Amino acid sequence: MQEEVQKQAFGSRAVKAPRITQGGLLLGIGLAMLAAMLIVTIFAPFIAPFDPSATSPDSLAGASARHWLGTDSIGRDVLSRLIVGGRTTLLITITAVLIALVGGLVLGLLSGYLGGLVDDVIMRVLDVVFAFPVLLLAIAVVAALGPTVPNLILTIAIVYTPAMARVVRAPVLSVKQWDHVEAARSIGMSEFRLVLHHILPLVVSPILVATSLTLSQTIFTVTALSFLGLGPPPPDPNWGGMLSEARQFMELAPLTVIGPAAAIVFATLTFIVLANGLRDVLDVGSV
Template sequence: MSAAADAPARGRALTAEVPRWRVTLGLLARTPTAAAAALVLLTVVLVALFDDQLAPAGPNDVDVQARLQGPSAEHPFGTDDLGRDVLSRVLLGAQVSLRVGLVAVGISLVVGTLVGTLAGFYGRWVDSLLMRLMDVLFAFPALLLAIAVLAVLGPGATNAMIAIGITYTPVFARVSRAAVLGVREQVYVRASRSVGASDARLLLRHVLPNAAPPILVQTSVSLAFAVLAEAALSFAGLGIQPPAPSWGGMLASGRGFLEQAWWMAVFPGLAIFLLVLSFNLLGDGLRDVLDPQQRSAMEAGRRRIRSRGKAEAAADARGAA
């Protein structure tokens, strides 16, 4: 009798022990658009990791006799004005876009989160000084600021990463500051401070973990903008320099051949479209599953569906009996 009575308690204990990140991943996997976006992003990552094995030819293998050939079995995406295989260049360009996007967003994430966290946690003159500096950067349009930085540093992949990272630092600073302002006055933070917890412990154990959800969502969205920014800078000749393959550079070289060789610009454009759309859809899914109200509604919906299924199964069993 006692064992039967203890069974629900054990079930609740096991449910409570499920890590939060596993629940989040489960909810994200049950969101169709977010799951599809994650699958596309995983495919792009695999392509970037194994691009040399997947590419049918070298990115700069010139074959003048095969120039401007349309899509075919030999060249599924056709060839460009120098006879280079467009598919190979698109595949190898995925690594460039991901590397530039990840490094640039990594720079803005670390610097912006540090600035916003310090400003939101300490407030007063620290907040005023740091956020006024961020406002100066935020006052410039993102692409123009990146171009200005590259005008000083010079064109190139490394400088493009730095320029894009500087451009999106104010965004992370504002998001992290807003999140920290909402967390620092919570009861558990004030209780930890009252028992003598240091500022470093408060930030690392209580403030940053609970302020992380909006920062994660902003990271996914900023990756989409970073890919677009890299493509725009390469299109203008300030990002990845030829002959290295980049989607923006391929668009720039293909715009002069739209009438006679549409595939030179269409396939790199589709690659940019799919990658940016996937990052945005994944960001939307993360926003839904990390928002407490949305998360509660999704979990309640799952429980209703599960209980309805159990009720229908029980009804079928009674009917069969």
């Protein structure tokens, strides 16, 4: 049975030439979307047509050749704020998920590999964190620590670590019983090397998919926090904050809401497409 599982998990590796499968196409689209987003974000100050904080007299203007997405209530260019605001939102999202990933890897590997009491303690503590609704927990932590960028990153990382740890732990539980791990142990390898070389490489696929999915959820959490007034303080733009400010003038200038909303949808979609593409290409079952 183990052979079959192994074959299922790694059979696709035997295929040498990259084929354009549905999964491959999906992964390509996801990567292209991610690349576009990252390029715009990294070069934001050069791409943005206006200073995102500069006000002008024509407030709440509609779309025009000068302001493609119009201006907000105090006359700032929506497009420029969108481009620069993506920096804050994506910085918080990606850094937080990376920290959650590292935390999840350490806890998940420890828990899954050592098992027994260590496993019980780690998983029960994580269950406590897991039991809170994500947004509620995030609001509580940010409210306690204060809404600065590092605090937001820390908060989101804490909130998503339990989920990552579970995703890591599950395949470790199965892989650690495979014959090649026993063979490695009988050679006299240190536990550290064993986990690093003989277990971790075989659980990477589901972790990659889960990371991408978590990114899409995190975008939502980050913008929701900002929308609720717990994001980075103004005047620096961010997507959630823009949405919140523009909400009152929705009827007068719909573009001020549609702009950031579309950006959030695009970012979320990017990570979902990426996750689905990865899942198909890496041949991971449903995660």
